[in-house]
Amino acid sequence: MGFKFEIVKANRISQNIVEQIRSAILEGELKIGDQLPSEKDFSKHFGVSKSSLREAYRVLEAYGLLEIRQGMTGGAFIKEVDLSTVKDSLVNYFFFQNPGLREYTQIRTFLEPQVVRICAEIITDKDIEYLENNILAMEEEPEGETFMSDLDSAFHKKLVDITDNKIISLVVESVQKALINIKRIVHTDQDFLKMVCNGHRKIVSALKAHDPEQASHAMIDHINEVEKGMMASKGGTMIITEKGLLKKNRTSQ
Amino acid sequence: MGFKFEIVKANRISQNIVEQIRSAILEGELKIGDQLPSEKDFSKHFGVSKSSLREAYRVLEAYGLLEIRQGMTGGAFIKEVDLSTVKDSLVNYFFFQNPGLREYTQIRTFLEPQVVRICAEIITDKDIEYLENNILAMEEEPEGETFMSDLDSAFHKKLVDITDNKIISLVVESVQKALINIKRIVHTDQDFLKMVCNGHRKIVSALKAHDPEQASHAMIDHINEVEKGMMASKGGTMIITEKGLLKKNRTSQ
DNA sequence: AATATTAAAACATCTGATCTTTTAATATTT
DNA sequence: AAATATTAAAAGATCAGATGTTTTAATATT
Structure with missing residues (x-):
């Protein structure tokens, strides 16, 4: 049968x-x-x-x-389903899938250079002002663990928002959120912060010149530097929930 | 205060x-x-x-x-959170955000060419055999509306799975799923099917030659052709739920 | 006119009873 | 002894109805 x-x-x-x-x-x-x-x-x-x-x-x-x-x-x-609902769902999923740093970096290097390419074409003076203020604020932070992450997220979020693509925004922001959880324990010293600011400066500089190619390269370099910085201090994947709870996950798959 | x-x-x-x-x-x-x-x-x-x-x-x-x-x-x-839970969450979210065809195509052109670049380096003979059988099956379908979509999904899923990146897989598959819902009503004639098979053939041919550059270009062309084909017959965004229910959404938002 | 009280609508929670599903243990049949 | 049927128990599914809590509109009081 x-x-x-x-x-x-x-x-x-x-x-x-x-x-x-x-x-x-x-x-x-x-x-x-x-x-x-x-x-x-x-x-x-x-x-x-x-x-x-x-x-x-x-x-x-x-x-x-x-x-x-x-x-x-x-x-x-x-009610309209809001972003945080989907993000939470992704966080739950990623927790069990437990992607490695490499996977996060990879999708970032696929998406964000393209994002800034578009930005270079259509970015406004107001957007640039926002980004420059963001960098200034980050530089002034002395040992601003959490705050630095917020500013870092805001920087990348701003860029992706300029492209006006809701799907890409969702993905980039979710990856960003998952990465913060890793970053927070792995590394947050002054050198790391300086490196991030430097990377952001180069990106903005390219955007100011409306140079897609340069912006894309600056972004790729930045993402890779961040990964390298995070690899330096090894550690398991961590997840921080909305409520601030920590989880160190070292399951060998 | x-x-x-x-x-x-x-x-x-x-x-x-x-x-x-x-x-x-x-x-x-x-x-x-x-x-x-x-x-x-x-x-x-x-x-x-x-x-x-x-x-x-x-x-x-x-x-x-x-x-x-x-x-x-x-x-x-x-229980481990499974893919379908996250996908459903994304479907709910996209329903209200109602992204346009352009947004789907854009993220595809950012991710999938890079995916096949990687594939070109590491693809095995067995993978290629799978992809070729997939194309054959698609060509033999006479007017296989639904089936064609399944085969098309399977083709792209196979490629992304080769990269072994769970995040990218999730994103590509979700976008694919959302697109099927649009495709299903918009277009499914013989010409469209032939065009898809042709695109897939070119991609596989480049992969066989282990040529990342060629594979990437073939994928970009394919994605753009599919978009053009879908644009030809205009229509609102549609969403099909797990239970097979249709929804035509034309909110001007 | 400003403030306080009251009433009502709607959700939140609890108690405890009664199905229904599923499987392990037991009894029955072949 | 093996296959089949019965029974019992555990755990969720559903129900009914009582009582508490929140929120706001209407009313009364100052």
Whole structure:
């Protein structure tokens, strides 16, 4: 018998509701800001208990599709999925995949040089001003571990935002975020900071000259230098959650 | 008063539990396969009701961190987050961001030429055989709308897998998945199929010759041709969910 | 007019009972 | 002895309904 049957899973009630609502959103029936009925009304409508409906709401909330507010004017509202939801999902995924520094560096060297190529063509004076201020702030930081990371992220984020490509922004920012977690423990001394500032200066200088080729090279050099700097002080991959928790992961795959 | 206070949100019990368990996972206290206590025991341990604990379990399950099985040997087990969870999250995100065809093409032209550059260096005869069989299968498909997409995905997935970079794989595959949804309605005639096969042939030919430069160019041409082909028949962005539901999104945003 | 109180809507949590699923252990049949 | 059927237990799934908490609108008071 060459038939291929699909496995039938006894669907949970809450899962069924989740799918119905998610479909309604993806089909456009439910728009951002739309309010779903109250727990009481909606559970009655579905003919299920309040607990089942609540579980469905929790899941949709976890997906970032729903915002639930308490109080008289509260309720369940359709929400646009925000970046942090996707990033968290990526962080969870990367935690188990546990990519090496090489993998992060590689995708950066694929994307960011191209990003600054585009930037070189279309960057405005205002953008350049922002980037220069960012470098100044970084140089003035004395031993600014955390702050330096924020400024570093902001620098790269600014560049990718100029390209106006949401997908690339998401990827670059997520990689940046994952890298910060590694950087934070691995290395943050003055030499490292000076090296980063130097790299950023060269990139901005090329952008100012509207020279794509030079900008691209400056970016490649910068990314490779950063990797080298991080390799110098070895260490396992670390992940810092939103709540500031640390995790040293040395699983040998 | 220049102080900056953070907003205090009355945390839900379930959210608190979610964070505790997620932290325990990211800190390495909980490993893949570990079983959490039963609902009854664990809720007693936390000093909360079963409903609150169950809501926490639902959320962790939505994150892809937990697998819950019913029955005598069932329970809640720590699970590795799988690709489909992240992809779904990306689909949700892209739905609202609604990137244009240009954005997909752009990130592809940044990543995939570099991917085949690497492939050209390290590709094996077995890999090439796989790719050639893939092309043959595609050419033999008469009007294989869906199947063609599957083969096309498999082709690009194979290439990116050769690079052995989990991050790039995730990105390329997600973009691929999103594109299929657009392609499926936009265009799938014989000319399109022939054009795709032709592009793939050129890429494989360059890989066979272990010529990175040629492979890269063949890939760039291929991606651009596909975009042109898709632009020809205009249409809104479409999204197909896991369950096969369609959504035409024309929000002018 | 400003402030304080109250009421109501909606979510949050709890208790405890009753299915349903799954599998291990046991009993029955062949 | 082996195959099959039955039973029991563990654990999740669902339900019903009570009670608490938040938030805001309406009202009353100063």
